[in-house]
Amino acid sequence: MAEISKVGILGAGLMGHGIAQVTAEAGYEVVVREVSDDKLAQGIGKIEKQLARAVEKGKAEQADADAARGRIQGTVHYRDLADCDLVVEAITEDLGLKLEMWREVDQIVKPDAYLATNTSSLPVIDQAASTGRPERFLGLHFFNPAQVMKLLEVVRCVTTSDEALAVGVDYGKKLGKLTVQTKDKAGFIVNRLLVPYTLDAIRAYEEGVGSIAEIDAAMKAGAGHPMGPLALADFVGLDTLGAICDVLFDEFRERRFAKPPTLRKMLAAGWYGRKSGTGFYDYSGEEPTPNPGL
Numbered sequence: 398m399a400e401i402s403k404v405g406i407l408g409a410g411l412m413g414h415g416i417a418q419v420t421a422e423a424g425y426e427v428v429v430r431e432v433s434d435d436k437l438a439q440g441i442g443k444i445e446k447q448l449a450r451a452v453e454k455g456k457a458e459q460a461d462a463d464a465a466r467g468r469i470q471g472t473v474h475y476r477d478l479a480d481c482d483l484v485v486e487a488i489t490e491d492l493g494l495k496l497e498m499w500r501e502v503d504q505i506v507k508p509d510a511y512l513a514t515n516t517s518s519l520p521v522i523d524q525a526a527s528t529g530r531p532e533r534f535l536g537l538h539f540f541n542p543a544q545v546m547k548l549l550e551v552v553r554c555v556t557t558s559d560e561a562l563a564v565g566v567d568y569g570k571k572l573g574k575l576t577v578q579t580k581d582k583a584g585f586i587v588n589r590l591l592v593p594y595t596l597d598a599i600r601a602y603e604e605g606v607g608s609i610a611e612i613d614a615a616m617k618a619g620a621g622h623p624m625g626p627l628a629l630a631d632f633v634g635l636d637t638l639g640a641i642c643d644v645l646f647d648e649f650r651e652r653r654f655a656k657p658p659t660l661r662k663m664l665a666a667g668w669y670g671r672k673s674g675t676g677f678y679d680y681s682g683e684e685p686t687p688n689p690g691l
């Protein structure tokens with residue numbers, strides 16, 4: 398199997414910074430590309446904070462945290478990805494943007510490198526087919542936060558070779574993840590089940606079944622979930638959740654994937670959840686409190 402030693406990560410947002418961190422911690426050289434110096438500094442800053450926190454909590458040695466940080470190079474140029482063996486994209490959930498990005502990356506990155514998408518909902522084949530190496534393309538779907546969540550869905554699309562799949566599985570195992578292979582069906586396993594559940598929680602709130610706090614408390618205490626569905630929606634990012642619903646609804650045309658009016662209005666208001674400070678909860682105080690605007 399091909400030896401992977403340098404990994405390129407596109408995007409240093411919620412997912413990209415976490416994937417970059419776990420990849421560097423596993424001993425790979427990492428190049429992270431963002432669209433601007435500001436965005437890059439924000440993403441690298443989050444990695445540094447989390448490495449420092451791991452040392453404080455006694456979960457990592459200072460020398461290992463320093464070594465992991467030392468393996469991460471940040472850039473705003475695609476050209477710095479040229480000699481990567483594997484490139485994982487974690488940019489905005491928008492097929493147009495992803496295809497535009499692959500047009501650049503596919504030309505620059507060495508021809509025998511593997512390419513992967515961390516998309517939550519878009520069929521992998523649409524991105525694979527836009528590159529000149531669809532057999533070297535696969536889905537590597539991490540979960541938020543990538544530093545903590547154990548699962549990695551490894552997605553084989555119709556063009557993915559056995560070798561590319563094996564590279565993805567091996568990379569996941571080196572990161573200490575549990576790898577589960579899935580078919581290239583929009584939403585894969587987890588989001589196909591989790592997104593309708595989250596949307597149903599929003600509909601239950603709209604119908605007055607319970608308040609935001611009651612719905613979350615009920616699912617934590619009654620179903621043993623570590624986080625209620627509305628807090629989870631804020632955590633995922635309501636913009637990302639909205640984009641996922643649109644893709645799943647377009648693909649399957651089923652009501653269970655349709656965006657509830659409350660979610661649509663929240664997005665129009667610029668309430669993206671935790672990342673924007675407002676969602677189903679308000680994050681401006683010490684503890685999140687239910688959003689009084691809803």
Ligand SMILES: NC(=O)c1ccc[n+]([C@@H]2O[C@H](COP(=O)([O-])OP(=O)(O)OC[C@H]3O[C@@H](n4cnc5c(N)ncnc54)[C@H](O)[C@@H]3O)[C@@H](O)[C@H]2O)c1
Pocket residue numbers: 407408409410411412413430431432436486487488489490491494498515516517518538539540541632633634637
């Ligand atoms: N949020 C989640 O819980 C979650 C979980 C698994 C997978 N995903 C998927 O991961 C991807 C990213 O989601 P996110 O939540 O991290 O979004 P995000 O909005 O937090 O981050 C996206 C980042 O990509 C950057 N970006 C945009 N175009 C770029 C380009 N051409 N090159 C480099 N960077 C670029 C943006 O500046 C932004 O910082 C999406 O495909 C999403 O579906 C998200």
